[in-house]
Amino acid sequence: MTNEQIHLVTASFEKIAPIADEAAALFYGRLFETNPELRSLFKGDLREQGKKLMQMIGVAVKGLSRLDDIVPAVRSLGARHAAYGVEDSHYDSVGAALLWTLGQGLGPDFTSETEEAWAAAYTILAETMKDASRSAVAA
Numbered sequence: 001m002t003n004e005q006i007h008l009v010t011a012s013f014e015k016i017a018p019i020a021d022e023a024a025a026l027f028y029g030r031l032f033e034t035n036p037e038l039r040s041l042f043k044g045d046l047r048e049q050g051k052k053l054m055q056m057i058g059v060a061v062k063g064l065s066r067l068d069d070i071v072p073a074v075r076s077l078g079a080r081h082a083a084y085g086v087e088d089s090h091y092d093s094v095g096a097a098l099l100w101t102l103g104q105g106l107g108p109d110f111t112s113e114t115e116e117a118w119a120a121a122y123t124i125l126a127e128t129m130k131d132a133s134r135s136a137v138a139a
Contacts, residue, residue, distance in 0.1 A: 005117035006064045012114050013061045016105045023105050024050025031097040041085055060125055071128060078129030079136035091126040098122060
């Protein structure tokens with residue numbers, strides 16, 4: 001990721017953070033609307049899950065400028081997701097729901113450059129998680 005992309009992701013997340021609960025609800029609503037089969041992967045309270053999601057995104061956003069520092073945590077998250085039954089194809093659905101949610105939350109501030117920056121960030125994190133997930137399953 002470029003420094004400009006990191007800046008775009010960081011600045012836009014600062015605008016989403018105040019509406020974190022609403023953003024999480026939008027995200028899960030969209031994810032389950034487009035992929036109802038994924039609902040069964042979520043056993044607990046979705047509000048709590050939404051808080052965890054937004055916290056995890058916040059940590060990832062803060063760590064984009066020092067990816068090597070957050071890779072172990074991202075890999076650990078990917079390995080845990082394998083145990084929950086998450087498949088590689090699910091990451092595409094999550095990425096699409098995330099970008100849609102950001103578009104809803106940011107409105108006109110969700111420029112094509114911002115969308116590309118978020119897509120780049122998500123791709124790096126998702127690929128790291130998928131790699132760890134495959135390693136966990138193979139072990």
